[in-house]
Amino acid sequence: MDQAATDKNTRQRLMQTILDLGGRAFNPEAADASQAQAQRDFDDFIQSTKTFGLIAALNILLRPGHAPPWLRPKLMGALALIPLRADGVRATLEFVFAVHPSSTVQVSEAAVPQKKGANITHEALAMASNLVSSPPASVTPEAWYPAISPQLLRLLDGGEGQELMKVASYIIGFGILGRKVSGAPGTAGWKCLAEPMLNTIRPPAKGHGNGASYDNDDIIDLSKEKVLVNNDFLATALRRLHALIISHPNPGLSKRLLCPLLLPLWTLSSWPNPQGPLNEQICAPATELLRIYLKLAASYHTLSMLVRNLDYVGGQDKQTPEWVFKETSQYSLQIIETRHLMGDSNGECYRASLQELDRRIPTLLELITSTFSDADISTVFSELLQKWLESSRSVKAGDIIIKQESNEQDPMVQLAETKILQAMMERFPENLASQPKHILSLASQVLVSSGDTPEDDEATAVALSLLNMAITAPGFQKSKVDPQVLKSIEASLEKLSKSPNPEVSQTATNLNLLLKYRDEIDSLANDSNTTTTAPTDRQIEDRKTYNLAISYIAQADSPPPVRSEGLNLISNLISSHSPILDIPGILVLMSSLMRDSEDYINLRVIKIFTILASNHPKSVTKELLDHYVDAKETEPVDSRLRFGEALLQVVERLGETFTGEVAQQVGDALLAVASRRGHRPKTERRQAKEARLREMKNREAEKQWDGPVPTLFEDDDENDEDMSAEEKARNEILAKIVEGWESKRGTEDVRVRASALSVLASAIETNVAGLGPTLVSTAVDLCVSILQIEKEMEKGILRRAAVLLVMSFVRTLDRAKQQRKRLGFGLTAQEVIARTMGYVAATDDDGLVRQHASDLIESLENWNMAGLVGQEQDEGQFGGGGGGLTRLAGLDVDPVRSVDVSRGGSGSGGGLRPRIEEIE
Structure with a gap:
């Protein structure tokens, strides 16, 4: 405790010194003659103070009431310039990760000081990236980035740890x-x-x-x-x-x-x-x-x-x-x-x-x-072959080349392209035949341009090879070929079949017969009762895109940019309503990806679920509910919560179409998960086994230590400078709460139950009529029971979700009333709800639960007050609008009649003037 007190006093002295120097340097009432030197002293002291201590002191001083208003801009400016120091970037990152509210989420991290490491959350990373990547108004980008870039590149090297390397890559890649x-x-x-x-x-x-690196010698050794x-x-x-x-x-x-x-x-x-x-x-x-x-x-x-x-x-x-x-x-x-x-x-x-x-x-x-699709391979092959044919024709023309033109291709490049063409024909015959239209069109052009003596032409042999490759490929159909191209090929083959060269004539004859009877051969090979339909060009391209996307996603060694590109390809196919999509297969694939801990994958997958839900609501909701309910108890809690988030966005995406069987299944499943009567036997057995193993290890450790096992970090926790008695008590409470979230004795996890109530509340606001009165009434009764019975400290998040669900129902009813929608049911048992909320607002241990309950009580009072206001049913009044104040219970006030009388009309009361009564 002495060390903690010493460190606290050191920080207090640092803050007091900053206040004293800042007061002499920037106090508007100070003498101008002494302020110049005082400002230099202030700047020198700021520069000489250690970075991390300075960040902590400045953040405390910037809180309301700690520094004069005229000094706060100067302190803010000094804090904004911290990243320009040699160690400023890392100090800024560590400070943000240590103090950000989202950085402590685990039990161990809730009770252990942050000097042992902080959990780097996406929210903390985004805040740190904004602080480092955005130069303040007082510094130009030309001065800011040269100062922070060496620090970021040093972190990117990985010497400071893999986590900081990922942080640096995020700041560089996204922030800058x-x-x-x-x-x-x-x-x-x-x-x-x-x-x-x-x-x-x-x-x-x-x-x-x-x-x-350069040679610095003045004399250059050639x-x-x-x-x-x-x-x-x-x-x-x-x-x-x-x-x-x-x-x-x-x-x-x-x-x-x-x-x-x-x-x-x-x-x-x-x-x-x-x-x-x-x-x-x-x-x-x-x-x-x-x-x-x-x-x-x-x-x-x-x-x-x-x-x-x-x-x-x-x-x-x-x-x-x-x-x-x-x-x-x-x-x-x-x-x-x-x-x-x-x-x-x-x-x-x-x-x-x-x-x-x-x-x-x-x-x-x-x-x-490993990287290109069949379409790309076939396209580049056609381009290379076209260039080769043009060059070979120009050489065969017999012209004497006096001088090579400057725009002609390099002979080494021509040789390389020729070798590549030969290698591609030997290695990728199936890939090249995947685009038969290109192959046949190119072969037709070659044969037509061969002239009267094509048998000695090297290009003719290549064209015949291409024809053989295309015609013998599986799935080739003569009826799909362009009639003009087919006619040209048949005429060329007929001419080549009469060639004196036996190899050329025999090959041309065989290809001509094969092309003539190809469709008949396929029809004989297939069952006479079955008919096959050739896929369209779009189906072929979509199938290749789909296979490419699956390979990008499914490969274990795919880096993040490639996996992200694969998810983009899948999303584009879904948005374009591609007919080749295997919806069950995509759902299974997306569900497997939801187990990934990477945020960018989870967010993309959730987006894909929402897009699919527009056309396949039953399949998508069933897939999400299977993993969310997790009847087989195979999913971890984090994965189930991600499926809950996906289900929430799908419900919001469905909107008014969230009704019928889909709404009934979702509502029943959410009520089952949120119910306190849920039992998970496999989880109970696993917990019992883990408890036995821990007890066994503790007994063995006590035997080795001949007594209780010492806590390794106990002294550090007591002496840490940031751990006051109040903070220690708070951390102990947090540890108990987080530990109590996990299911005990086989009950459902509290976090998942709270998530189910939140999704159900969103479903009520999305389309309460689609859920129906039975589901909604059961949900409200469940929330009231939770508030009355489950009063444990760790159930605070569950009670918050329960109050918010009832508030969502009241808000939905009020919105329906304003829009004049008839739901067929309303809010019943208002007295029970109000009485329960009043008791919760007065006695609950959780501050947010009390606040939510108070807000709900106020909403119920407003709801009751609105019920006192009658609605004008005459569609003729005020242009048929029927809105506005008409009558109040207990008062004889009729503003419609008042308006008629003021206009000189007789009104509905036979010309009587309006009368105002005062009542107590």
């Missing part, structure tokens, strides 16, 4: 680079956080990126290679980029960061035989980043870029690269500057060799297999 004002290219945030990583992996054409980026800087940039990409689900930012690095990442991922640190630190991260980008930006444009740059080794211009990647003898990699000397003006010594091209082709095909 995720916003247009600070994350667009050219802004201060982009220059300080994105460019150092990007320019290290791909140095710009003029000037060099951050982290590059015999030595100039190192632009050494191995350590390159590995650091890749590690930071990898951590930033995989730590948060932001597909848009991932594509923006990885798009400029497509070619360098390709070179590093296809590096020949990387060993040891070279593979672990450089090649493996580069490969994973490349896969992520290809999955997010899977298109034939991206694949064409890789094919055209299969021989890329570095530089902004691969024809004359100003830098290249080079491996050293120590299994490390460097970026070196090329020397364009005599005889090397085109940088030919840095170009990939033919053997290197052959080695890179299998790597590219493996990437294609």
Whole structure:
């Protein structure tokens, strides 16, 4: 206790010193001559004070009544500049995580001081991100981001722990680079956080990126290679980029960061035989980043870029690269500057060799297999084949090429494309045949342009191979082919069947017969009583998209951006009402994802449930109720609460359509969960088993210690500077409450019961008529019973939910009355409810329960007062509106007649003037 008192006195002296120095420096009544020096003293003291202690002191002083009003802006300004310190970012993060109300949620965390670690919640993370990523008004972005970026990148390295690495990636990805004002290219945030990583992996054409190493000697030795980026800087940039990409689900930012690095990442991922640190630190991260980008930006444009740059080794211009990647003898990699000397003006010594091209082709095909869809593969194949055919036709024309035009393609690129075409035809025949329209159209163009002597044409052999691939593919139907294309192919095959070349003629004859009788062969192979309908183009594309999305989601090693993209694909298919969707399968998949602890997955899944509920309300609500009720007792509490949140949003999404069988099933299930009579035998057996194991371990420990087992952190709890007697008592109460939430003796968990009442209250406000009078009356009776019987301290959240449900019912009835809707039932047993609420408001141990009960009593009084006001039934009065004050019970007041008399009419009382009576 002495140490705690000493630390408290130290903090008090610090706050008093700040107040004294601030008073002399900024007091409006102080002399101007002495304020300049006093302000310097104040600034010097603030700068010399330790960061974490200063944050705590300033936060206390900024509370109402602790500092003069004229000093508060200065203290707020000093607090806003804390992140600019060398350790300011981490101190700010730790302070927010320690004091945020949502940071303590577990039993151990409720009773253990925050210096042993805080629970980083999404709310606390969002607040910390706003404090760090947004510069105050007194600091420009050009001064703010250069000061905090080294601290964030240091945390991103992971040396301070995985949790802080995720926090740093969230702040960088969402708080800074995720916003247009600070994350667009050219802004201060982009220059300080994105460019150092990007320019290290791909140095710009003029000037060099951050982290590059240079020769500082005035004399340049031309015999030595100039190192632009050494191995350590390159590995650091890749590690930071990898951590930033995989730590948060932001597909848009991932594509923006990885798009400029497509070619360098390709070179590093296809590096020949990387060993040891070279593979672990450089090649493996580069490969994973490349896969992520290809999955997010899977298109034939991206694949064409890789094919055209299969021989890329570095530089902004691969024809004359100003830098290249080079491996050293120590299994490390460097970026070196090329020397364009005599005889090397085109940088030919840095170009990939033919053997290197052959080695890179299998790597590219493996990437294609794992990341691209069949449609993308077929499209890029058609594009490459079209280019190859055009080049081969131009060469065969017999023209003498005097000089290569500047716009002609690089011969190395042509060779690479030819090799890729051959490899794709050998490895992906089924994938290429998935787009028969493109294949047949291309083959038709080739055969038509072959001329009168096509038998010697190399392109003709390729066209015949394509025809064979398309015609023999499963699911091919002649009736689906364009008649003009089919007619052209048949005429070309008829001509080729008469060719003197026996191989060409035999192949053309066989293909012509197969094309002619293909539909008849399929009809004979199938049962004569069954008919098959070929899928439409949309169904084919949707099926490929669906399979791609499932692969993105289901793969265990999918990083967050890829999983997020998969969920987006599923959501788009649902929104477009795709006919290929397997609704039961999607529901099972989404339910399995709800067990994930990642917030971005849960929120996306809940959104998908709400979209599905519009067209499949019964299936969606049944799936959610099965997991929420958890009759088999297999779901953890957190997972059940997430299903409850999904059910809540589905009910709100259904709105007026929440009625009938769906509403009845939901209401019955929620009442069963919220009831105090629920019993869970498996949970009871599990709890008994855990209690026996704990008792056994305690007995064994007591034998080892020869007495009671000491508490390891007992002294720390007593001596902690933030643990006063009041705070200790409060933490003990919180620990008991949180411990009591868990079900005991097989009863339902209190948190789940409170959740069920909250969902039911929302259902009542959404469509009380859909639930019906029986369900609503039972729910109100249940809430009254909970308030009367379950008075335990840990049941406070349950009693809060009970009062709010009754309040929701009263509010719904009042809204229906205002809208003149007839529900067929109303609020009964008002006296019992009012009496119960009055007792609760006076005696309950929970402050929020008392407040809610008082509010409900006031609502009931207003409801009763509104019942005294009669409603004018004559539709002719005031234009048929029938609204407004008409008559009050106990008073002879008729404002309608008063208006008639004032206008000179006789009124309903034969011209009598209105009379006002005073009563006590």
